[in-house]
Amino acid sequence: MLNVKFLVLCGSLLASVSESANCSPLENNVDYTGADIGNAFSTSASGCCDICSSTNGCNAFTWTNYNAGTCWLKSSKGTTKAASGAVSGSLQASSQSCPSLENNIDYTGTDVGSSRSASASGCCSICSSTNGCGAFTWTNYNGGTCWLKSSKGSSKATNGAVSGVIQATSSTCSSLESNVDYGGADIGNSRSASASGCCSICSSTNGCGAFTWTNYNGGTCWLKSSKGTSKPSNGAVSGVVKKSTDNTSGWKMTPVKVIQARVQGDAPVWHPEVNLWLSKYGNSTESYYMNNLDTVNTASVEGALMYVQAEGINVNEQSVKCQRKNNMQFVVFYEMTIVQPSYSIKYYENHTPPEYGEFVAMDGAKCTNAGSDLPKSCKVFYGLDGTMDIGPNVGCNPQSSDPRAPYPDNYWCSFPNSCALKYRSDKTAECRAQYNGGLCPMGVQPDGETCTFSYKILGYLNIDDLVGITAMGYSSYQQFCQAGGIEFKAKNTGNGFEVEQSIDFWKNPSDPKANSNRATQMVAKYNQLTSSNANMTPLPSITSLTVANPKCYLNSAACATARYGCKRSLYSQICSVCSTQGAGCEVAPSGFSFPNLPLPTGSS
Known part of the structure; x- marks a missing residue:
């Protein structure tokens, strides 16, 4: 675990490992027996307190001079016995970590x-x-x-x-990367018997933002200012430290599971080694996973076709003949779990819909500029330019009023990942380490602190199959177009489309009912497809999602105080404030009080 020799030698550089716990008076010549959970190197008994306080599950310890000094970490004090030279102690809560009982x-x-x-x-x-x-x-x-x-x-x-x-902890580590070395950006090193100990060492070292652990000299943490460049290295374990000033009194958003859709030019690729659909872009399983949601926009399932209809299919607006805008080809269905940063829940407590922040347009893995600068709703992901640092939050706004494609219940959502202030081609490892994203590492669930959202692709649907082009005998839209076929041709009047020619699927684009029916056909077509593809999963029912998800009042002050409560609905599981009593409207129980969450210090 931690190497306190490093703490002693570099004391001027280090802060306390933990501000949330201190130790009882040490007991000399006493051994706490049993309840062991691990051990760590320390030249003195006093160092064991910091080590124990930063180790999950540790509440007591015994120090002996074994192997030049060892802390025997324990889940509880257990039984005491006399042992010459041993020194023992237990953690005590400080008033800072538990402000008032x-x-x-x-x-x-x-x-x-x-x-x-x-x-x-x-x-x-x-x-x-x-x-x-x-x-x-x-x-x-x-x-x-x-x-x-x-x-x-x-x-x-x-x-x-x-x-x-409990007050939230002051630092956490992202998921550790096995057999990976972060090259460069070194600021020092420290002995540790395991990689997990490096997290606490790094978090308490000024200027440290990442580390690589190797078994050199019995275990060494190579401390770094940032992640730097990653390279394969057998046996190495690396991680990034996220330092936080979280002051939300321990409250966390209850996880919400939603289904989102994204129109893509590329189809996901099935990876049997992890049983997941991943991106075709990348050079490792982790990068394949990241590149699916590396700062992107999605849509509600109900409105997924709005973007295709409004901007993708009109031949009068095609920049490349016989090619839909951005090569639109597939509708991909994502199952996502979301836990927003607590600061963002407070910051956007009056936003519609509840639970979400402001939608941020994203392109090329970057927040799209508002004029010549990043929008404020992007800057608050990281506290840029004096804005509040509320963390990388998922944003959602209603988008049902476009006259070219008025799709009922359409929401556009934004999912920021690391270094969202730069285009993908300009992102560096240092930028990604400095500006952490919301996407959790593969296999990790969100907690609102280390990461905000995780995902699993359920499957995808070819747009050509959906609209009937392949049923006409063509292999693709391009072949159909080159043979003289017209998918959709219209004049954009600014108030909608004046249709000149269209295949049956896209008829009546300005009719909300027709658009809603198109979305229903899409879901039915996809679910039918899953019966013949063992790796695809049908969309769950909206009812089953709603039953499994938390009541809206648990995550929203507006819903907790709404007279008629809130209703969770749609595949996106959006909460909406009820204006009257009605089916699905859940009122907070008598005596329930939503916490008065704080905001971080900084400009508004």
């Missing part, structure tokens, strides 16, 4: 686990070191138990119970 109060619901503790104060450290824990209730059950929770939830009076909320 509530006596005779039980936080109900949102449970993520439990852990034994003789006192309520011990629950603070246990919760602080448990992934996903933001609050707890302690009771005297079984000699003392911490009931760990993702958030505060509802409060109720319970005699003898003690509850508290």
Whole structure:
């Protein structure tokens, strides 16, 4: 784990590893037996406190002079026994990590686990070191138990119970990359028995933003100012540290699963080694995964064809003959899980739809400029130019009013990844490391802090199959066009299309009902296709999505206070404020209070 020799030698450069925990008075010549979870090198017992406080699940330790100094990390104090030369201690919550405990109060619901503790104060450290824990209730059950929770939830009076909320941690690491070395940008090194220890070492070292661990000299963290260039290196493990000033009192958005659609020129490629549809672009599984959603826009399933109809098929507007705009060829269906940064939930608390930020147009893996500069809604991903740093949030805006293609229930959404201020060709490893994105590494679920969204492609549909071109005997739109066929030809009046010629599928483009029917045909055609393709998954029903997802009031202050509540609907699982009582409208229960989330310091 951590190498405290490095902390001692470079003390002037380091801050405390953890601000959320301190240690009880050390017990000399005492060994805490049992409950071991690991060990780490340290030249002194005092260093074990920092190591333990930054290690998930560690609440106590014993130091011995074994191998020049070793911290034996433990989940709890356990049984004590006399041991000459041993020094032991346990973590104590500071007032900073648990600002105030509530006596005779039980936080109900949102449970993520439990852990034994003789006192309520011990629950603070246990919760602080448990992934996903933001609050707890302690009771005297079984000699003392911490009931760990993702958030505060509802409060109720319970005699003898003690509850508290945890401040968010000050740094986290992205998913570790095995057999990868980050080349260059070195600022120092430190011994660590494992790669996971490098995260805490780097996070407490001024100027460190990434690291590579190797087994050199029993285990070494090579500390770096940024990610730099990645290269294969057998046995190396690398990671990026995200430093945060999160002050949202432990509250996190409850994950929401949605279905989105994206019109693409390239079809996803099936990768049997990971059982996923990935991009055809890249040079590794991870890059194939990233390149599908590397700062892009998507649409609601209900409105996926709006972009095709409005901008892609009119032959009068084609810049290249017999080629749809941007080579539109496939509608790809994405299943996404979203957990927005808590700051963005507060920043956009009055935005429509709830849970989302402002939609940001994106092109070439970059936020599209508003005039000559990036829009403010992009700058707040990173706190650029004095804006608030609210994190890379998913944005969504309604887009149902285009007269060329008025599709009901159409929303356009934006999914920012790393270095969204630059085009893909201009992105460097340093920029990606400095400006973290919202896309989670493959296999990692979002938490709103290290990443915002993850995805799985369910499958895709060829537009030529959908509109009937292949049923006419043509292999592609290009062949159809070159043979004299017209998919859609119209005059753009500025208030819609005056259609001159069209295949049946695109008739009546200004009729919302006809457009809604086109979307229904698309879903039916895709679901039919999945029956003959074992690697494709049909779209789930909207009802099943809604049942599985959280009530809107859990993630939105507007929905929590709405008189008639909010309703979650569509494949995009959009929340909308109800104006009257109605089916699907969920009102927050009596006594429920949405937290008053803070904003980061900075300009508005």
